[in-house]
Amino acid sequence: MAKKRIQFLINPISGGRKKKGFEQSARKFLNAHLYEAEFKVTEHAQHASDLARKAIKEGVDLLVAVGGDGTINEIAKELLHTAIPLAIIPEGSGNGLARYLQISSDLSTAINKINAGHVSTIDSGLVNGKAFFNVAGMGFDALISNRFAENLTRGPVGYLKIVLQEISRYRPQSYTLNIDGKILNREAFMISIANSPQYGNNAYIAPGATADDGLLDVCIIKQFPLLQFPVMIYHLFSRTAHQSEYVEIIKGKHIVIERETAGPVHLDGEPLELDRKLTIDVLPSSLKVVC
Structure with missing residues (x-):
């Protein structure tokens, strides 16, 4: 052979x-x-x-x-x-x-x-025609991805350092979301679109997400008091983000998000600038992976 x-x-x-x-x-x-x-x-x-x-x-x-x-x-x-x-x-x-x-x-x-x-097939997502496979996001985590890309210190320590530098001065934005026809108006600290459950390092933003269900998990993180930051971290690492009063998770296939201005978005942690209006779709069973 x-x-x-x-x-x-x-x-x-x-x-x-x-x-x-x-x-x-x-x-x-x-x-x-x-x-x-x-x-x-x-x-x-x-x-x-x-x-x-x-x-x-x-x-x-x-x-x-x-x-x-x-x-x-x-x-x-x-x-x-x-x-x-x-x-x-x-x-x-x-x-x-x-x-x-x-x-x-x-x-x-x-x-x-x-x-x-052994080969399996997983879903992927598109944001304004650009693909992602793990998590995409806007708001605070997009800002952090932007800063992290410029930083010489890689790994979790470098990431956490930037988070601590930026979190106290970041202000939430207003978003209008259309999730499979359901309209929501939200002021959010950040919005993550999850194809799989975690950002990485076992920090779970969407504990119920699976990459083969034909759906994306829209995770809306509301502004929270800074004193609640350790609690939010606990939720991420204990896979209980969905239990936080500051987190709202909605599954969907076709999502349109309109925000105040154009600005940074990250796709799998890689930052880029995109328009004010973001059209997000799931591509079911679109990538073969060895796992």
């Missing part, structure tokens, strides 16, 4: 961890009887997307994202509605999607999943 062509796309700076020696370690665990492997290192933002498109044209059978949710996003958006699966080696700051898919951050365990070759 012919070997399958597998290509590892490696983000060398994800998660603040160097990837020197990754290829040698990966080859040690990868089943060489099944796979003919190539390893490529990304050099700039969106380079993983460029490499993925090239790999698809060259007939690669499997692409592996070596990085975090942002790296996964760059590669997965090129694989939407194709027969080529995505595998993940979690090497990011939060690894939200990998944690949901129960992919270990231990290299040998993650590669053993690739050797086993």
Whole structure:
């Protein structure tokens, strides 16, 4: 039987961890009887997307994202509605999607999943035509994603430091939401759109979300007193965000959100500027993943 062509796309700076020696370690665990492997290192933002498109044209059978949710996003958006699966080696700051898919951050365990070759299909989401696979958001978390992208300190410590710097001066915005025809007017600290349950690092914003139900979880976080911040953190890490009086979660397929001004949005933690009006849709069963 012919070997399958597998290509590892490696983000060398994800998660603040160097990837020197990754290829040698990966080859040690990868089943060489099944796979003919190539390893490529990304050099700039969106380079993983460029490499993925090239790999698809060259007939690669499997692409592996070596990085975090942002790296996964760059590669997965090129694989939407194709027969080529995505595998993940979690090497990011939060690894939200990998944690949901129960992919270990231990290299040998993650590669053993690739050797086993079990493939599932998950949903994805679109915000104004741009894909996300874990969580998208606006408001405070989009601001933090913007600051985090500029920060030299990666990982949870760097993220928490920025949160503490910004939280006391951030002001909520007014939003009008249309969720499958239901109109809501809300003043919100932030709004997250969850395809899977957590941001990463086991912080669960949408404990009831699943990535294969054909729905997105719209999580509206209302302004809360600063003294309640530790309680909100507790809710995230105890998977009880839905029990907070400051959190409202509504499932939907087609969501339109109008906000006060155009501004930052994040898709899987990667910030970008989008229009005042955001049209969000679920793409059911649109991505094949090894898990």
